[in-house]
Amino acid sequence: MRQKSTNYITFECLSRSANEAFARGAVACFAAQLDPTLEELGDIKTAVSEAVTNAIVHAYPDTLGRIVVKAQILEGGVLEITVRDWGRGIQDVEKAREPLFTTGGEERSGMGFTIMESFMDKLTVRSQPGKGTKVTMRRRVQPRGRGR
């Protein structure tokens, strides 16, 4: 389903772990115009952090590569975020999305996709081994004011 975008930002960064904080912070600043609650903003930051960390850790395990993040506001107050990399890709996306599945060893928990899925309304993962991965997440931010 295509929906009209009313505003967006996009940025590219190198896959350095120092950029994790920048990426979630930038998206949170952009999302602020939807007037989210602190809890909604926390959910959005967490999901972005998971997706960008995956690109840094898994897509480019021993190189530095490009990551492009786009955040857009769709009609109806829906925030859509895409995180794209051109790294190693995922063999079996369904398996990768299972809770506790990780190829990252003791340093990872395997809960990244599970958190993205439960903190956002919708999660789509498209990936091709050797070509890269595109993660798309949507979250409707409840309009504030009357009754809230």
Place this chain on the structure above:
Amino acid sequence: MEMRYRAENRLLTISLAGELDHHAAKGLMDSIDRCMEQNLPARTLLDLGGVTFMDSSGIAVVMRAKRRMDALSGSLAVVNIPKQASRVLETAGLDRYVDMLV
């Protein structure tokens, strides 16, 4: 990410402050390991009171601390958990493996 600790009578309290993401977790795991090795606690309290943000990297940190305490035949509890961090820990179902005290 800042880490402070206090050890008395084999009770080790580790207090964290700042943002706990993958960038911070790498160094933090080593610091916690070293702190436990030096103090050989019977019980460790991991105080998240100052944590302003945490993602799933924090889950790995807690699980690692838990395994280290198991290896020392000691116990671990996570205390003072802020709301955002507790949502992450709950989603992971970590309360089934680790004591969480509010």
